[in-house]
Amino acid sequence: QKNKITTIAILLIVTAGVIAYSNSLKGQFVWDDEILVKENIYIRSWANIPKIFSLDVTSGSGKSFNQYYRPLQILTYLVDYSLWKFNVIGYHLTNIVLHILAGLCIFWLFNVLFNNRLISFLTGILFVIHPAQTESVSYISGRADILSALFTVLTLIFYIKSSYNTGFIIASLISYALALLSKENALVAPLFLLLYHFAFRKKIKAGQFAPFLILTIFYLVLRFKALNPSAFSLDWLATILQRIPGFFASITKYLSIFFLPLNIHFEYGQVVFG
Numbered sequence: 001q002k003n004k005i006t007t008i009a010i011l012l013i014v015t016a017g018v019i020a021y022s023n024s025l026k027g028q029f030v031w032d033d034e035i036l037v038k039e040n041i042y043i044r045s046w047a048n049i050p051k052i053f054s055l056d057v058t059s060g061s062g063k064s065f066n067q068y069y070r071p072l073q074i075l076t077y078l079v080d081y082s083l084w085k086f087n088v089i090g091y092h093l094t095n096i097v098l099h100i101l102a103g104l105c106i107f108w109l110f111n112v113l114f115n116n117r118l119i120s121f122l123t124g125i126l127f128v129i130h131p132a133q134t135e136s137v138s139y140i141s142g143r144a145d146i147l148s149a150l151f152t153v154l155t156l157i158f159y160i161k162s163s164y165n166t167g168f169i170i171a172s173l174i175s176y177a178l179a180l181l182s183k184e185n186a187l188v189a190p191l192f193l194l195l196y197h198f199a200f201r202k203k204i205k206a207g208q209f210a211p212f213l214i215l216t217i218f219y220l221v222l223r224f225k226a227l228n229p230s231a232f233s234l235d236w237l238a239t240i241l242q243r244i245p246g247f248f249a250s251i252t253k254y255l256s257i258f259f260l261p262l263n264i265h266f267e268y269g270q271v272v273f274g
Contacts, residue, residue: 002117011119012060013107017100024138025092032141035061035076038086043078052078053181056227069223072181073144099137102150103128109157113200117159131261132254144183145170151179152189159193162208180219190216 029038035058042048042060051059053071060074076094086089107124111117114150127133136142136149179186190212197204258262 005110005117009107009117009124010104012121013016013103013124013128014100016125017096017103019128021096021099021137024096025089027088027092027138027140029086029088029091029140031139033091033139035063036074036141037081037091040074040077043074046078046082048078049075054226067227068184069226070144070181070183071226072147072178076143076147088140089207092138095137095140095146098129098143098146098150099133102146102153105150105153105157109153110161112157118209131264132257134264147182148179149184151175151182152186153190155179155189156192159208160196163202169208169211173215176212176215177219180215184223187216187219210241 037043039062040060043053046062052074057068057070057074076098077091080091080094090195103124106127107120110120110123114120136145152175154175155172158168158175162168162172176186176189179189190209193209193212194204
């Protein structure tokens, strides 16, 4: 009976994701898609994988202004290109599939945490259909967010399960590595692990948690080497300091969007510092 309920929940989440985002298949390459996909020569040959993993995200287009290290995102574009060249439908289809997989992982995570299929289903389907996800799914360059979310959730799932099987800790570390290679916001994953220990009163085992700190340091070193060191100048630090007030404004804005998703558009706010 439980397996039947789980199967129905999975089918409903998948169906909801397809219905919600099937219209995005009509979309075109826009904004950063031109740089990350159409102008990116690195996605046109598997021989470029070493360059993808050693340079910043825009280097394949002959540009280097983003200073983001997201090789897994570019690697997925390489897979897309090998399948359908510049047929934009294929790229949108990949985004939809990855988004639905992330939703299914949310369903899995909440089932692992609470062993309640109704709560897990409602959380999973809300994640899949919530309008706040539109930019990440419909915008091809938003794939980094989907990948980061997918592998961060898998990191949490496997970490929780590692209490029962030590093999899961390896799967959790691999997932964390993939999340980091997708987008830098995955650095919050260890904080989520600590939150899990606090919320469920689980004792932290050094041998279980320490590898994530080591992997974090290794990633930061790798990222620093892949990007232009000049990007980490005092100007860069000043930019970060300017963004701190915006961080708190963003939290408020996105909370309002979560509960009342109206007037959604691509960018919010305005430049405060010239």
